[in-house]
Amino acid sequence: MTAPERGLAPVMTGIAAMVFDVDGVLTDSARVHAEAWKEAFDACLREHPPADTALDRPFDAADDYLRYVDGKPRADGAAAFLHARRVPIPDGSPSDAPGTGSVAAVAALKDGMFTRRIRQHGIEPFPGSVRLLKALRSAGIPMAAASSSHHARDVLEGAGLLDYFVTLVDGDESHRLGLAGKPDPALFLEAAGRLGVEPAHAAVAEDALAGVEAGRRGGFGLVVGVDRAHTTDTARDLREHGADLVVDDLADLLRAPGTDAHAPGTDAHAPGTDAHAPGPDDRAPGPDEHAPATDDRAHRAPATDDRAPGPDGKE
Secondary structure, eight states: OOTGGGTBOGGGTTOOEEEEOOBTTTBTHHHHHHHHHHHHHHHHHHHSOOSSGGGOSOOOTTHHIIIIITTSOHHHHHHHHHHHTTOOOOOOOTTOOSSSSSHHHHHHHHHHHHHHHHHHHOOOBOHHHHHHHHHHHHTTOOEEEEOSOTTHHHHHHHHTOGGGOSEEEOHHHHHHHTOOOTTSSHHHHHHHHHHTOOGGGEEEEEOSHHHHHHHHHTTOSEEEEEOSSOOHHHHHHHHHTTOSEEESSGGGGBOOTTSOTTSTTOOTTOTTOOTTOOOTTOOOOOOOOOOOOOOOGGGOOOOOOOSOOOOOOOO
8 A cells, every 4th residue: 555545745655654753843842942941041041141241141931942852861951052151060960959059950950940831831742753653553653752852751641642552662661772863763762663763764753853864874765854944944943954754734744635645746835735634533634834855865864973972952
């Protein structure tokens, strides 16, 4: 059965399994992470302003989040931003209490703020992501969630998505197994291995630059960059870091209703089709402003490990 016959866009042809990042891909938790980071970093900057006044400005929850903390473990994201701003505090240790006196303390402060937010307000899944998960499950394609966040299980449970996945490789598992962070592909490779599928026959969905690079370096057959920022720059950066295609919403990986599943070359996002028409038991999706899901894997450079491994995972 072809991908269109299974309700999926032609770009999904040959995909036998799929691995998903969590924050910003399946749920709106990336926004909550960014808000918590801003609160913690701004408190630190007020208490310990950089000597260079050009660096003494608030944390930008859009640009600074993407540049310094998106796709990294909590401790590494805190260090990347505070070192870049030359904030005069020590690195500290993982046992530091939440506060602003060390990098580790700021990371702990952010963690508490994030936890409080999700307990008070919950986490919403993206409707298009729910639609894709349902279609993949109906097609019998196994799925894994992979995130370096120690909150990934709570986020998925809170969003009602955990039962879609055969396995979850989260921050606790990553630490237990000693997996390197993205852009090293270890996290994704562990997830694919648990699904029993070779990376070349699996797809990865990621919104972080480090994540799409990890998918490329892991040799995955399809690396999907999810551009929640909806800007030309972020779409370009995702492609440059390894995304085979960039979409604004995961529903772009579904076959457009009304198209001929048997027609060769059917494009799920051809002009004039509505890839977001709601189906049974779906939440109402937002407006369709998504880039065409074209299959450019034929033009993809071989996955080579030509970049130094670095940290991963939203936390």
